[in-house]
Amino acid sequence: EVDNLSEPLTIPAMSWLDQPITVRLKTTASGPLSFLRVGGTCLTLPISPLSVPVVPPVENMLKSLRARTLSMDAERWIPNSSGQTTITNDAAENATRFDTQFPDAGDRWVYPAIQLTPGENLDQAVGLGFEIRCQDPPQGSALLMAVMVNNVEQGQSHYFPYSRDTQWKRVVILFASDAPASFKPKDVKMLRIGANPVIQNYTYWIRNLEVYYPNDMK
Numbered sequence: 001e002v003d004n005l006s007e008p009l010t011i012p013a014m015s016w017l018d019q020p021i022t023v024r025l026k027t028t029a030s031g032p033l034s035f036l037r038v039g040g041t042c043l044t045l046p047i048s049p050l051s052v053p054v055v056p057p058v059e060n061m062l063k064s065l066r067a068r069t070l071s072m073d074a075e076r077w078i079p080n081s082s083g084q085t086t087i088t089n090d091a092a093e094n095a096t097r098f099d100t101q102f103p104d105a106g107d108r109w110v111y112p113a114i115q116l117t118p119g120e121n122l123d124q125a126v127g128l129g130f131e132i133r134c135q136d137p138p139q140g141s142a143l144l145m146a147v148m149v150n151n152v153e154q155g156q157s158h159y160f161p162y163s164r165d166t167q168w169k170r171v172v173i174l175f176a177s178d179a180p181a182s183f184k185p186k187d188v189k190m191l192r193i194g195a196n197p198v199i200q201n202y203t204y205w206i207r208n209l210e211v212y213y214p215n216d217m218k
Contacts, residue, residue: 001023001024001026002021002022002023002024002036003021003022003024004019004020004021004022005019005021023036023054025054034053034054035051035052035053035054036051036052036054037049037050037051037052038050038051038052053174053176053177055174055177058170058172061172062129062172062212064215065126065127065212065213065214065215066212066213066214066215067129067210067211067212067213068210068211068213069208069209069210070114070116070120070209070210070211072095072096072114072206072207072209073089073096074087074088074089074096074097076114076115077096077098077112077113077114078112078113078114078115078152079112080110080111080112080113080152080153080192080194081100081102081109081110081111081112081194082102082103082106082107082108082109082110083100083101083102083103083108083110084100084101085098085099085100085110085112086098086099086100087099087112090205093133093205093207094207095131095133095205095206095207096205096206096207097203097204097205098110098112098194098202098203098204098205098206099201099202099203100197100201100202100203101200101201102197102200102201102202104200107196108140108196108197108198108199108200108202109194109195109196109197110194110195110197110202111143111145111192111193111194111195112192112193112194113147113152113190113191113192114190114191114192114193114209115150115189115190116188116189116190116191120211121186122185122186122188122211123185123186124185124186124213124214125175125185125211125212125213126174126175126176126185126212126213126214127172127173127174127175127176127178127211127212128144128160128172128173128191128209128210128211128212129170129171129172129173129208129209129210129212130144130170130171130193130206130207130208130209130210131168131169131170131171131206131207131208132162132164132168132169132171132193132204132205132206133164133165133166133167133168133169133204133205134164134165134166134202134203134204135166135202135203135204136166136199136202136203137166138164138165138166138195138197139197139198139199140195140196140197140198141161141195141196142161142162142163142164142194142195142196143159143160143161143162143192143193143194143195144159144160144162144171144173144191144192144193145157145158145159145160145191145192145193146158146160146179146183146185146188146190146191147188147189147190147191147192148187148188148189149189149190150189150190152190152192157192158179158180158183160173160178160179164195164204168207191209193206
């Protein structure tokens with residue numbers, strides 16, 4: 001439902017109009033993501049439509065999805081960084097711990113990979129989620145990479161940026177809003193979750209790696 005936008009708007013050339021609106025999601029039966037689409041005409045010709053994703057609060061959104069947890073055992077991960085990475089199971093945090101020490105000079109990046117088994121195919125998946133925590137205040141970019149080939153460093157990958165903190169933080173990625181139109185979840189072979197830190201020693205933890213599906217998926 002959209003309030004305060006019941007009549008078409010006319011905007012003179014080289015000007016703008018401020019029109020506050022209220023958007024309410026009445027149901028999530030069709031999925032966790034809706035789009036507010038705005039179209040129009042200019043001199044009888046259609047203008048490029050505006051499409052804005054409308055996402056409910058994460059807690060509400062996840063209730064409308066079915067989550068499947070992926071195994072996070074340290075032995076599954078493939079070390080992949082410009083330094084020396086150690087991957088261990090941290091029982092106290094109920095998480096996988098990643099410790100990387102970088103050389104004094106050069107690029108600093110760490111993107112360990114987890115290879116999906118045939119039973120973990122992302123066919124019909126609508127998103128991914130995980131919890132992450134860093135030992136030090138994070139600086140630099142951080143990405144989840146969906147790798148479309150069985151090779152850590154070669155072939156096509158889709159990048160999904162995320163934010164992190166020194167406290168546990170949930171990251172939720174929705175393919176409908178965060179992925180390009182060409183992205184096909186069923187073709188994902190590996191996941192890489194890491195960062196490009198600016199510090200020489202970088203430690204982070206990941207837990208509760210989940211794949212989200214529609215509740216009504218067969």
